[in-house]
Amino acid sequence: MTGSRRDRLRELLDAVLDENNATLDDMAHGAYASPWHFSRQFSLGTGESPVALRRRVMLERAAWQLRSGAGVTEAAFAAGYDSVEGFSRAFSRAYGYPPSVFGTRDLPPTPVAHWLPAPNGVHFHPPMHLWVEDEGLQSGRRDHAAAQVTAQLVHHDLDDTRLLLEFARDLDHDEYTRPRFPGLTVLEWDGPDESIAEVLGNLVWSKEIWLASMAGADQPVRGDADVAALQARFDVVAPQWAETVRDIERRGAWGDRLIDALCVPPESFVLGSVIAHVLTFSAHRRQLVRHMLRAAGRTVDHGDPIEWQRGVTPEAVPPEQERA
Secondary structure, three states, rough: OOOOOOOOHHHHHHHHHHHOOOHHHHHHHHHOOOOOHHHHHHHHHHOOOOOHHHHHHHHHHHHHHOOOOHHHHHHHHHHHOOOHHHHHHHHHHHOOOOHOOOOOOOOOOOOOOOOOOOOOOOEEHHHHHHEEEEOOOOOHHHHHHHHHHHHHHHHHHHHHHHHHHHHHHHHHHHHHHOOOOOOOOOOHOOOOOHHHHHHHHHHHHHHHHHHHHOOOOOOOOOOOOOHHHHHHHHHHHHHHHHHHHHHHHHHHOOEEEEEEOOOOOOOOEEEEHHHHHHHHHHHHHHHHHHHHHHHOOOOOOOOOHHHHHHHOOOOOOHHHHOOO
16 A cells, blocks of 8 residues: 555545544545445445444454553543543454453453454555555455455345345334245244345344354344334444355465354354355355345345445335335
8 A cells, every 4th residue: 555646445444434424424525425435435445333443453453552651531532432431342242352451460361462364455654654464455456356256246245135125224123024025034043034034134144153153152132123223233234254264264274174163053164165165055045135126116136246346236226205
């Protein structure tokens, strides 16, 4: 990201991380774009929403500041939080321990000083810089060709799922929950896929359950299928899923085997086949959602990765505007 000419992605990152741009509207204004177009461009370039990236990088900077001797209150306000309590909750969720442990003997050992899982390799680098891992935004070598295809598939899947959740957000409850393919079940262990709510729920759930299996964690709670709740769950699982795939690629672990204790009896899975499994059935379900949205009167695109790469995805259009 150096040289005499500034690239557009660098400008978008600067707009997100500018100290004065605390809201999406502020970021978009700083990049001379509408909020929707700004979010779209940024997500295409990084695989992460602008608000999520800013929040994560600010927490990474806060962790570095705390390790360097800053107080919790100072770090909280520098990270843009209105209260120490809100900062402490966010920090604890991200790192697994509260910021108050800094300066005590209770700080758990961590392999990386302050980085959090990221779908794009973009991290805070002290004192006021960004670090972009080679496997992230800037990788372009020939020996990364297969990894590039995998990254495209994973990021398209995440971005397309996020878009479909947006399309479904203003549906009324009946349209959202109406069975449109009665009796349809794509995978028995995921449950039915009869309605928009159920298919979107399974799109999010499939990544949550496989991440829990790979991490050796307990089976996660399924959670509410309300669109807002699904969006919140997706904002948590999406960067974790992208980072997991990137880590498998970094370690060359595609052939490693996972012993999934969540299955009864436990089963063995090759990691590469798990990723292929999730991408395959996610693509199928995303097309199912599109058929259902069209039946509900929505105009949607085809979910084509070529159009996604070009940024030619239409905004959601309510039926009354289409008829007008």
